[in-house]
Amino acid sequence: MRPLYFVPLLAFVALAVFFMVGLGLNPKVVPSARVGKPLPSFSMPELYDETTILSDDDLRDGRVKLLNVFAEWCVPCRVEHPLLMALAERGTVIYGLNYKDEAPHAKRFLAELGNPYTRIGQDKEGRTGIDFGISGVPETFVVDGEGRILYQHIGPLNREAILENILPLLESGGS
Amino acid sequence: MRTALRYGMAMLVALIVVGTASAAPVDEPLPDPAQEAVARAIMEDVRCLVCQNQAISDSNADMAQDLRAIIREQVVAGNGPDEVRAFLQERYGDWVLFDPPFSMRTFLLWYGPFIFLGAGALGMYWSARHRQTEKAGVSDSAPRSKKSITSVRAPSPMMIVAFACGLLLLAIVMYVQLGQWNVADRPAAGGSTTDQDSEMAARQQELQNLMAALRARLESDPDSEEGWQHMVRLASGFSDYGAVAQAYGELARLNPGEAQYLIGQTEALIRRARGMVTPAARLVMHQAAELEPGHPAVRYYEGLWQLQQGDELAALDVWQALLDDSEESDPWVPQLRSEVAKVKARRAPPAAGVEISPETMAQVSSMSQEEQLAFIESMVARLRERLESTPEDVEGWLRLARAEEQIGHIPDAVDALTRAREFAGPDRTSFIASELRRLQVLMDSQP
Numbered sequence: 001m002r003p004l005y006f007v008p009l010l011a012f013v014a015l016a017v018f019f020m021v022g023l024g025l026n027p028k029v030v031p032s033a034r035v036g037k038p039l040p041s042f043s044m045p046e047l048y049d050e051t052t053i054l055s056d057d058d059l060r061d062g063r064v065k066l067l068n069v070f071a072e073w074c075v076p077c078r079v080e081h082p083l084l085m086a087l088a089e090r091g092t093v094i095y096g097l098n099y100k101d102e103a104p105h106a107k108r109f110l111a112e113l114g115n116p117y118t119r120i121g122q123d124k125e126g127r128t129g130i131d132f133g134i135s136g137v138p139e140t141f142v143v144d145g146e147g148r149i150l151y152q153h154i155g156p157l158n159r160e161a162i163l164e165n166i167l168p169l170l171e172s173g174g175s
Numbered sequence: 176m177r178t179a180l181r182y183g184m185a186m187l188v189a190l191i192v193v194g195t196a197s198a199a200p201v202d203e204p205l206p207d208p209a210q211e212a213v214a215r216a217i218m219e220d221v222r223c224l225v226c227q228n229q230a231i232s233d234s235n236a237d238m239a240q241d242l243r244a245i246i247r248e249q250v251v252a253g254n255g256p257d258e259v260r261a262f263l264q265e266r267y268g269d270w271v272l273f274d275p276p277f278s279m280r281t282f283l284l285w286y287g288p289f290i291f292l293g294a295g296a297l298g299m300y301w302s303a304r305h306r307q308t309e310k311a312g313v314s315d316s317a318p319r320s321k322k323s324i325t326s327v328r329a330p331s332p333m334m335i336v337a338f339a340c341g342l343l344l345l346a347i348v349m350y351v352q353l354g355q356w357n358v359a360d361r362p363a364a365g366g367s368t369t370d371q372d373s374e375m376a377a378r379q380q381e382l383q384n385l386m387a388a389l390r391a392r393l394e395s396d397p398d399s400e401e402g403w404q405h406m407v408r409l410a411s412g413f414s415d416y417g418a419v420a421q422a423y424g425e426l427a428r429l430n431p432g433e434a435q436y437l438i439g440q441t442e443a444l445i446r447r448a449r450g451m452v453t454p455a456a457r458l459v460m461h462q463a464a465e466l467e468p469g470h471p472a473v474r475y476y477e478g479l480w481q482l483q484q485g486d487e488l489a490a491l492d493v494w495q496a497l498l499d500d501s502e503e504s505d506p507w508v509p510q511l512r513s514e515v516a517k518v519k520a521r522r523a524p525p526a527a528g529v530e531i532s533p534e535t536m537a538q539v540s541s542m543s544q545e546e547q548l549a550f551i552e553s554m555v556a557r558l559r560e561r562l563e564s565t566p567e568d569v570e571g572w573l574r575l576a577r578a579e580e581q582i583g584h585i586p587d588a589v590d591a592l593t594r595a596r597e598f599a600g601p602d603r604t605s606f607i608a609s610e611l612r613r614l615q616v617l618m619d620s621q622p
Contacts, residue, residue, distance in 0.1 A: 007298070033268030040266075075382060075412070100237075112401060126241050133266040135224035135238065 032152040033133055039147045040131035044121030047098055047106055054095070054121035062145035064170050065093035068117070069129060072105035074137040080156035081113045087162070088116035092170060096120035099129045099137050142169045202240045205247055212602050214250040217259050218243055222271050230273065288346075296339035300332050307331075382412060400429050407439070416447035424459075437463035438472045445476065450546055452480040471497060471507060487518055494518075517550075551582055559591075567598045576610065585618050 034040075043055040059065065068084060070077045088094055096117035098106045103122060110117075123129050132141065135154065142151040142165075150169050153161050205211040218232035225236035231243055242263070249259045260272060269275040277285055386409050393402045403422045410418035423440035430436060437459050444456035457480060464473045478493035494515050501508050555578045562571050572595030579588035589611065596607050 011294075031268050031270050033264070033266060033270070075385065075409075078385070079381070126238075127245075130238075130241060130245065130266060133268075135267075 032154075034141075034149050035152050037149060039143060039149060040128070042121070042128040042131060044097070044123055044128055047096070047103060047120040047122050050103075050122070054119050056147060058119070059095065059143050060145065060147040063093055064142065064144050064150070064172075065095060065118075066166070066170075067095045067097060067132075067141040067143055069097045069099050069132070069134055069137050069139045069141075071099045071101040071137050072109040073101065074099075076156040077109075077138045078113065080138055080158075081116075083157045083159070083162060084116040085114050087166075093118050097128060097132070098122050099134070100124065100126040140166070142166055202243055205251065208602060210250050211247075213256065214243075214247045215606075217246050217250070217256050220260075220273050221246070221263060222273055224267065224271070292339065292343060296335060299335045299339075303332055303335055379413075382409065385409060386413070397425065398429060400426065403429070414446075416443045419443035420447060432466065434463040434467035434470055437466070438470065441472070441476060445479075452476055452483055469500075471501065471505070475507065475511065482518065487522060491515060491518055548582060551578065555579060555582065555584075562591075562594070566594060569595050569599045569603060573603075573607070573610075576614075580614065580617075585614055589614050589618070 039056045039059060041056045043053045046052040046054050059067070066084075066087070084094060094117050096119070098120055100123065102124075106120070106122075121128070129137075132139075133152075138156055140153040140157055141149050144150050151165055153165070157166075205214060215232060219230050221231045221242065223229045223231045223234035223236055223239045224242075225238050226234050229239075231239040231246075245262075246259055249262065254262075263271050269278070269281065275281050275284065283290075386406075389402060389405055389409060393399060393406065396402065403425045406422035407419055407426070410416070410422060420440050420443035423436050423443055427433070427436035427440060441456050441460040441463065444459065445452055448456070456476070460473045460476055463470055467473075474493060474497045478490045478497070481487075481493060482490035494511060498508065498511055498515065501511075555575065558571070558575050558578065562568060562575060565571070572591045576588040576591035576595065579585070579591055592607055592611050592614065596604065596611075599607055
């Protein structure tokens, strides 16, 4: 047998592997177009002091941090909230993007479940959310000290995502 | 019909679940039809982030509305389709476009089939040539057995090239016959529905767990106001109005002076009875009236009760009096006004120009499903009547077609589209044609 006779077989196996992998992918996951790119520019009034503005420049402070998109009306946000609280307790800087919410509702939500956020910007119109390329709430971004987006987590955070993807980035200092 | 009900229910659930989100952005066509046409053309090519097999032009998701508003803004600001697409691509990648652009990443997507075909043809060509030389070598050196003659016979290279070209030609002919160059591909709807259904089920399960946990908490701590507030929200998400009513009842018990919880309980009881004002609901709302005499909600439901008793005059009296006592800026005024107008219209012969106004739509969404359907059907009949006298109103026919489709009268919708086509300008003909095609598919799929 000549080795070349195996070419069609190999081609078939390669295709089959592609298709098998493709079948296993979750079509619901919107690929992250923003990862590896700088933050979009934004300026949002702060939740607890509407005269202060939270802007993208505030996130370029040399530290790796999280930016979490949340809303009072979002049920999965309640599910992931204890994890955010735990992260905040171990010293992670978490910025909040309060997506299409009303300030009193958001405050009630945080008063009840605790506030893990260093600062919170209000995105009442949802435009900043779209600039970040979110496809729903909640979503969590890891942003490095220079304001580059390192990672985007879609949906409620879970233990595996934090341990495998988020903590290593936070601990490496983002480099 | 089933789709209409499903649609209605989805709307209702969406209204409740997302109810606390801030007001939806304006989702109205642009005043300039040319700009609107540009914006619509872009929307039809943009994938919805939430219901992913829909274009944002036909999705009801909140996010799709936002994106529609953004696209319209950009079109008004003078951005061309390419700039708008670039804006979206920057945020969501090629993924948002149903018609992904050609790039290094999408190279295989566009040219993969040709590459495979070419590789196959080359392979066959090569192996054929190889066998021929082999055959020549064999015949030179030794006499061949019968078996080897048949097994070694290979098609000539020319034949293979011709075969490959023929295959290519066949593919092109098939594409011209069946495919459409400028229509976005969408995966079959059937598969995705089950997918969405299973996801819905998973989400329901998650909510159910939350609800069970909450129930347990409230059992041990029945005086937790926060807990009951949560129960109201969660149970609303489930459309479990019995539980909502119970939670409001507990809240009223914990806050004996406040009418708002009794009103909430009344509304939940009415919803549970699919829009009927039951004796239980009346009992609760009269308790609220004792706390806060002349509460507008109580007066409104009193009117509704009269109406449901068949006493339209008494209902009109109650409602008219409420309208007279209300400020123009009160939130219930537009809805109440249209409801009064509706009762009046039912008593009087149909007016000439019936419009389906946003207020009416809002009011329709607060009715029970049976009422909704009956009401929509009467509206649709009146719209059709009016259009018969002004057949050049293309947008009117299109609206009628949409309405007929919503209530499941597909053949009537096709008829309305056909009427619209008679007077449609060049900017609308392609839209009407695509709508007709879509409805044709719908009709074929429904027995």
